[in-house]
Structures are given as C-alpha cells and as structure tokens.
Amino acid sequence: MAALQPILKIEDLWVSVEGKDILKGVNLTINPGEVHAIMGRNGSGKSTLSYTLMGHPRYHINRGSILFKGEEIGDLTPDERAKKGLALAFQYPVAIPGVSVSNFLRASVKAVRGKEIPVKEFRQELKQQMALLEVKDEFLSRYINDGFSGGEKKRLEILQMTLLKPALAVLDETDSGLDIDALKVVSTGINTLATKETAILLITHYQRILNYVKPDFVHVFQSGQIVKTGGSELSEELEERGYDWVTQELTPSGVA
Amino acid sequence: MAAELRQPQDTSDQFDQIRSIASDYKYGFKDKEDYVFKSGRGLTEEIVRSISAMKNEPEWMLKFRLRALDIFRKKPMPTWGNCQLLNDIDFDNIFYYIKPSEKGEKNWEEVPEGIKQTFDRLGIPEAERKFLAGVTAQYESEVVYHSIREDLEAQGVIFLDMDSGLREHEAIVREHFSTVIPSADNKFAALNSAVWSGGSFIWVPSGVKVEIPLQAYFRINAENMGQFERTLIIAEPGSYVHYIEGCTAPVYSTDSLHSAVVELIAKKGAHIRYTTIQNWSKNVYNLVTKRAVAHEDAKVEWIDGNLGSKLTMKYPAIYLVGQRAHGEVLSVALSGNDQHQDAGAKIIHAAPNTSSTIVSKSISKDGGRASYRGLIKVYPEAKNSKSSVRCDALLLDEASRSDTYPTMEVDEKEVTIEHEATVSKVGEEQLFYLMSRGLTEAEAKAMIVNGFFEPFTKELPLEYAVELNRLIQLEMEGSVG
Ligand SMILES: Nc1ncnc2c1ncn2[C@@H]1O[C@H](COP(=O)(O)OP(=O)(O)OP(=O)(O)O)[C@@H](O)[C@H]1O
Ligand SMILES: [Mg+2]
Numbered sequence: 001m002a003a004l005q006p007i008l009k010i011e012d013l014w015v016s017v018e019g020k021d022i023l024k025g026v027n028l029t030i031n032p033g034e035v036h037a038i039m040g041r042n043g044s045g046k047s048t049l050s051y052t053l054m055g056h057p058r059y060h061i062n063r064g065s066i067l068f069k070g071e072e073i074g075d076l077t078p079d080e081r082a083k084k085g086l087a088l089a090f091q092y093p094v095a096i097p098g099v100s101v102s103n104f105l106r107a108s109v110k111a112v113r114g115k116e117i118p119v120k121e122f123r124q125e126l127k128q129q130m131a132l133l134e135v136k137d138e139f140l141s142r143y144i145n146d147g148f149s150g151g152e153k154k155r156l157e158i159l160q161m162t163l164l165k166p167a168l169a170v171l172d173e174t175d176s177g178l179d180i181d182a183l184k185v186v187s188t189g190i191n192t193l194a195t196k197e198t199a200i201l202l203i204t205h206y207q208r209i210l211n212y213v214k215p216d217f218v219h220v221f222q223s224g225q226i227v228k229t230g231g232s233e234l235s236e237e238l239e240e241r242g243y244d245w246v247t248q249e250l251t252p253s254g255v256a
Numbered sequence: 257m258a259a260e261l262r263q264p265q266d267t268s269d270q271f272d273q274i275r276s277i278a279s280d281y282k283y284g285f286k287d288k289e290d291y292v293f294k295s296g297r298g299l300t301e302e303i304v305r306s307i308s309a310m311k312n313e314p315e316w317m318l319k320f321r322l323r324a325l326d327i328f329r330k331k332p333m334p335t336w337g338n339c340q341l342l343n344d345i346d347f348d349n350i351f352y353y354i355k356p357s358e359k360g361e362k363n364w365e366e367v368p369e370g371i372k373q374t375f376d377r378l379g380i381p382e383a384e385r386k387f388l389a390g391v392t393a394q395y396e397s398e399v400v401y402h403s404i405r406e407d408l409e410a411q412g413v414i415f416l417d418m419d420s421g422l423r424e425h426e427a428i429v430r431e432h433f434s435t436v437i438p439s440a441d442n443k444f445a446a447l448n449s450a451v452w453s454g455g456s457f458i459w460v461p462s463g464v465k466v467e468i469p470l471q472a473y474f475r476i477n478a479e480n481m482g483q484f485e486r487t488l489i490i491a492e493p494g495s496y497v498h499y500i501e502g503c504t505a506p507v508y509s510t511d512s513l514h515s516a517v518v519e520l521i522a523k524k525g526a527h528i529r530y531t532t533i534q535n536w537s538k539n540v541y542n543l544v545t546k547r548a549v550a551h552e553d554a555k556v557e558w559i560d561g562n563l564g565s566k567l568t569m570k571y572p573a574i575y576l577v578g579q580r581a582h583g584e585v586l587s588v589a590l591s592g593n594d595q596h597q598d599a600g601a602k603i604i605h606a607a608p609n610t611s612s613t614i615v616s617k618s619i620s621k622d623g624g625r626a627s628y629r630g631l632i633k634v635y636p637e638a639k640n641s642k643s644s645v646r647c648d649a650l651l652l653d654e655a656s657r658s659d660t661y662p663t664m665e666v667d668e669k670e671v672t673i674e675h676e677a678t679v680s681k682v683g684e685e686q687l688f689y690l691m692s693r694g695l696t697e698a699e700a701k702a703m704i705v706n707g708f709f710e711p712f713t714k715e716l717p718l719e720y721a722v723e724l725n726r727l728i729q730l731e732m733e734g735s736v737g
Pocket of ligand 2: 046047048091172173
C-alpha cells in the first residue's frame with residue numbers, strides 16, 4: 001500500500017490576531033479515519049487554531065504551513081476551504097436573523113458539493129439526519145441560531161457536519177452546554193461522521209464526550225502550542241489531575 | 257419589479273440563476289420609439305390643453321389641470337431632501353406626454369407588437385395568468401393593456417386606467433379626485449395634477465373582498481420621459497383590496513422623471529393594502545406623493561420597496577381620521593452607487609384610539625445613501641393613540657451612508673409613542689460563518705441582506721418575494737470584487 005497521505009499536516013504554525021501572537025509553533029498531523037482530541041486551559045489558543053484552519057480573515061499566519069490533503073491552504077478563503085472538505089463546528093455559532101435554517105442548509109450543501117440536489121432528495125437526507133440528531137422539524141423554518149438555546153445551536157452545528165460530510169471536521173467544544181441526553185445524541189452524530197475517510201479534530205474540556213467518541217490521540221494545548229500528546233488514557237489523567245502536572249513536567253524543577 | 261415568474265422554490269436556487277444573467281439591471285433594454293403622439297420637450301399651457309383635449313376630458317378636469325400648472329410654476333423646489341439632485345432636474349428637457357398607441361387593449365393579442373414584446377419580456381401576461389385578479393400595464397403616458405377577472409367585474413369591482421375611470425365613472429372620480437392630495441400639496445403633486453396621464457382607478461363596493469391582488473405595471477421607455485400617472489383607490493365600507501405596482505425603465509445616460517400621485521380612501525371598516533416594488537433604472541428621478549385617508553375602523557397598509565432610481569423621495573402618508581383607524585407603513589430601501597433613497601412615512605392621528613406602526617429598513621452599499629424621513633403627528637383629542645416607529649439601517653461598507661430624520665408633533669397627552677432606530681454593519685462573524693459553509697462572499701452577503709429584508713419580503717406574494725431576493729442577489733454580485 002502506498003504511504004498514506006495525511007488529511008492535515010500543520011507545521012510550525014505561528015498565528016497572530018490584532019498584532020498579538022497566539023499560536024506559537026503548532027505541529028499536528030491527522031490521517032484519514034483518525035479522531036484527535038485537543039484539551040487545554042481557557043485562552044490557550046484552541047479556538048484560534050480552529051479559526052485559523054477555517055480561514056478567518058482576522059487571524060494572520062506569520063510562519064509555518066497548513067497542508068490539507070497535501071495542498072497549502074493558508075491563502076484560501078473560507079468557502080474555498082469548505083469546498084475542499086474542511087468544516088468547523090463553531091464554539092459560538094452566530095445568529096443570522098431572517099435567514100431560515102432550511103434555505104441556509106440547502107445553499108450550503110449545494111455550495112460544498114458543487115451541484116444541485118433535487119429538493120426531494122435533499123429533504124429526505126435532511127429528515128434522516130434530523131431524526132438521528134433529534135432535531136425537530138420546526139427548526140427548519142426558524143432563523144439560523146436566532147433565539148436558539150446553547151444546546152440547540154450545538155445540535156445544528158453537528159447537523160451541518162453530517163450533511164456536509166467533510167474530510168476533516170473540527171469540532172470546537174461541541175459538547176459544552178449539552179445536557180446528558182443531548183451529549184449522547186450528539187456523540188452518535190459525531191460517530192456517524194467518523195468513517196474511514198473522515199477525520200475528526202475534537203476540542204473539548206471534558207473527558208465525558210470521549211467516553212462516547214473514542215480518540216486515537218489526545219493533545220494538550222498550552223500557550224499556543226501542543227505540549228503533550230498521548231492516547232485516550234491521557235484525557236482521563238487530565239480529568240483527574242488537571243493541567244498543572246503537565247506544566248510542571250515541562251518546566252525542570254527549580255527553574256520556573 | 258416584474259414578475260419573472262417561476263415555481264415556488266428555495267432561495268438557494270437563485271445562486272445559479274444569477275450566474276446566468278450577465279448584466280446588473282436586466283430591465284435596462286429599450287425599444288425602438290414608435291409613437292402615435294409625442295409632445296415637444298418642456299412644459300407649456302398648450303401641452304396641458306392638448307393632453308386634456310386628446311383625452312376628451314370634461315371641462316372641470318381641464319380647469320383643474322391649468323390651475324395646477326399655475327401652482328407648479330409658482331411653487332419653489334423643496335428646500336429639504338436632496339436639494340442638489342432636485343435642482344439638477346431640467347424641466348425644459350422633459351417630454352411630458354407620449355402616447356404609444358391609439359387605445360388601451362383588453363385583449364393581449366391586440367396590444368401593439370413592440371410593446372407586447374416588452375411586457376412579455378418582463379413577464380406580465382404570465383404573472384396575470386398565474387396569480388392576479390387584474391392587470392394594468394402602462395407604457396410611457398398611457399395604459400396599453402388592462403384586464404380584470406370576470407367574477408370581480410360581476411361583483412361590481414371597478415379596475416380601470418385612470419383615464420377610462422374618468423370617462424366611464426365621472427361622478428365617482430369627481431367626488432374623490434384630489435381630495436386626499438390637493439394640487440398645492442407640493443411642487444411635484446402640482447406638476448402631476450397638470451399633466452397626469454394613466455394610472456389606476458379602483459372602486460370596491462361595500463363589503464366586497466378582493467382576495468387576489470390587482471396589479472399595475474409601469475414602464476418608461478423613452479429617454480427624458482416624464483411619467484405622471486395618477487392612481488385613485490376607493491374602498492367602500494367593509495371592503496378589502498390589495499394592489500401591487502411594479503416599475504422599470506431602460507438605462508439612459510440622461511435622466512427621466514417619474515412623479516406619481518396616489519390617493520387611497522378607506523371608508524368605514526375597509527382595508528387597503530398597497531404594495532410597491534420600485535426598480536427604476538439608476539437614471540430615474542422618482543418623486544412620488546402617496547397618501548391615504550382611513551376612516552373609522554379602517555386599515556391602510558403601505559408596503560413599499562425601493563431598489564432602483566437615482567433619487568427617490570417618497571413618504572407614504574396615512575391620515576387616521578376615524579376612531580380606531582389603523583395605519584402601517586413597511587418599507588425597505590436599497591441604495592447603491594450614485595443612488596439616494598430618501599424614503600419614510602407620515603402618519604397623522606386625528607381621531608381617538610387610532611394606531612400606527614412604521615417599520616423602515618434600509619441598506620446602503622458602494623457609497624449609496626439611504627435616509628429615513630418620518631413624521632408622526634397626533635392632534636389634540638386623538639386620545640389613546642398609539643404609534644411605534646422602528647428604523648433599521650444596514651451599512652455594507654465605509655463609503656455608504658444612512659441618516660434618520662424623525663419628527664414627532666404630539667399635541668395630546670394620552671398617547672403611546674415608541675421610536676427605535678438601529679444602524680449596523682454586516683458582521684464579520686456572520687460572513688465568516690456563512691463562508692465557512694461554502695458560500696462565496698457575495699452569496700453570504702446576499703443571504704444576510706435578504707435576511708435583513710425578510711420582515712418585508714414575507715409580506716409579499718411568493719412570486720414577488722422570490723424575485724426581490726433575486727434582484728438583491730444581483731445587486732450583491734455587482735458590488736463584490
Ligand atoms: N480578536 C482578538 N483580539 C485579542 N485577543 C484575542 C482575539 N481573539 C483571541 N484572542 C486571545 O487569544 C487567546 C486564545 O483565545 P482562544 O479563543 O483561542 O482560546 P481557547 O483555547 O479557545 O479558550 P476557551 O477554552 O476559553 O474557548 C486568548 O487570550 C484570547 O483573549
Ligand atoms: Mg475556544
């Protein structure tokens with residue numbers, strides 16, 4: 001078998017926003033079918049990484065590269081990246097008043113797949129995914145995230161992922177704010193995403209979701225870098241011991 | 257706007273349709289001029305007399321015209337609004353009357369070929385077949401085609417062009433004509449009163465509800481044309497009518513003038529809804545006086561969409577003269593490069609327990625300018641009146657501009673008046689969110705803008721809503737990159 005082409009290869013990535021350095025040398029490789037979890041303190045730069053991957057205009061890459069399926073995507077617009085198979089479930093999805101969820105989903109799926117989907121076929125697919133994620137029909141005629149509860153927003157994010165079927169889905173704290181039942185439902189959704197071809201980068205603060213979505217790798221993010229990588233056991237250790245020991249491990253005693 | 261109709265569909269389909277359309281303004285084509293009569297440029301008493309003579313009008317109408325001409329000449333230009341653009345109007349260079357054909361036809365096949373093709377291209381006959389109860393199509397100064405469904409005619413509903421209305425129902429016209437908007441109201445109302453031609457005349461008998469909209473379509477074709485239609489709608493007690501008008505013109509390098517007068521009379525318990533989708537080309541001055549009177553328990557709604565024109569000055573007004581009368585003005589304006597939409601609303605509360613709402617939404621882009629100009633007046637004794645005004649402006653770039661000029665004159669204490677105004681910019685985070693889902697910047701902007709206009713769009717018949725969304729998308733395509 002030919003050497004596997006990684007879906008994502010980030011090398012020495014330095015990113016600043018409003019002139020402030022946030023990411024300071026991130027390295028990360030993700031292969032097809034893998035599930036990676038990133039954990040780390042508030043403000044350590046996890047969302048910055050997810051925004052940068054998706055191409056937010058305010059995040060400037062100062063050094064390093066992002067190879068997506070072997071191609072540098074640092075200069076592409078967000079829609080171009082989406083069309084190549086990258087998708088981001090937002091930590092804080094924004095509301096867009098006046099735009100119905102159904103119109104938006106249809107436009108989005110059509111844009112990403114690059115072709116018209118017959119209305120009937122689309123409806124069918126949509127209904128199926130909505131049933132899986134227990135999203136009620138009435139959401140289709142509501143405006144995007146407008147007046148949605150925190151958990152409802154997260155479900156809509158995952159619904160979009162399952163419709164767009166990206167090669168790499170970056171899920172930024174999709175589990176935050178979900179009740180216990182919703183967490184199971186959303187996890188089921190994530191697991192349907194995780195096929196042999198699709199990879200998942202899951203940003204989370206909690207071990208809980210990792211009971212449902214088994215990560216192949218767990219990374220610890222700190223001060224704009226990945227400072228430690230392990231298997232799924234690492235998340236359990238973090239849950240138990242917090243982040244201090246990681247920090248200490250990195251700083252030879254007495255130096256600090 | 258026109259109704260380039262198709263099956264109901266999701267707006268997302270429209271992205272494809274846009275790509276297939278090359279130019280920004282698809283109504284910009286022009287026809288060869290082939291007229292029965294075209295006046296010389298400029299305005300003279302002789303022209304006014306000959307318009308009246310050609311129409312075989314009664315003496316009182318000729319006198320009315322001549323008086324109005326006198327008022328027009330004496331009245332100064334408004335000293336507010338966009339004075340600079342107003343003063344650029346060259347009244348001596350305008351053609352005040354153009355008669356495209358001998359008579360208005362009831363049968364589509366008999367409309368002169370060239371004109372028929374124009375309206376075919378604009379989708380009018382198709383629109384009529386699909387969802388209208390009646391249609392009037394005005395080309396230059398005259399109505400060239402007109403029809404009404406037989407069942408409405410049988411119920412006694414009158415829907416005619418204004419000239420035929422005057423000929424066939426002189427008593428009703430004489431009783432109501434110019435009672436809502438006197439010639440002396442403003443310079444452009446005076447001008448219209450002097451040279452008016454065409455427009456719609458609608459009379460709905462007591463208790464009759466016209467459930468399907470009546471539509472008029474206005475088209476200017478000639479360069480430097482002045483179109484001065486005159487519309488009068490009378491809803492007898494307990495009746496209902498919805499009237500829709502759409503307007504387009506070719507793109508010329510010099511300007512045309514559209515100056516209409518529209519009078520609505522909603523008698524006791526009647527309900528009139530008047531919808532406008534103005535999509536004039538960007539060389540048309542659109543200076544229109546629209547006013548309604550709402551009697552006891554009556555309801556009047558102006559649904560007013562302004563997309564095109566060089567300068568629009570239009571403030572649909574409602575006089576609430578009977579107890580519990582209700583008025584609503586819902587307007588949107590889209591102002592692009594070299595455009596100024598100066599629009600708003602006026603509501604006069606002149607009776608107790610009257611209520612009104614004004615919702616105005618404007619978008620400015622590519623250096624365009626949108627202004628909201630509104631008046632709420634409450635007379636003494638109009639106790640327990642309520643009014644709420646909401647103005648939302650969306651700016652798409654730094655070069656564009658939005659202003660609000662609200663005026664409140666309240667002479668009664670027991671009233672509730674709310675006013676709220678917001679100005680926002682298209683959010684970077686909203687754009688990023690939509691683009692991360694595969695939409696291009698233009699598509700994302702169009703989606704946000706359509707969402708912003710949604711409170712307006714959802715009041716339109718579906719075909720119009722789809723068309724409006726599409727026009728907005730075209731505008732966005734034109735403004736990116
Ligand atoms: N636009 C901005 N201007 C200034 N600082 C910013 C901006 N965006 C992010 N930052 C800073 O960058 C740092 C990293 O933020 P980021 O949102 O990536 O953290 P995070 O790891 O996702 O945190 P959380 O777990 O709370 O979501 C924070 O200190 C934040 O304040
Ligand atoms: Mg975050």
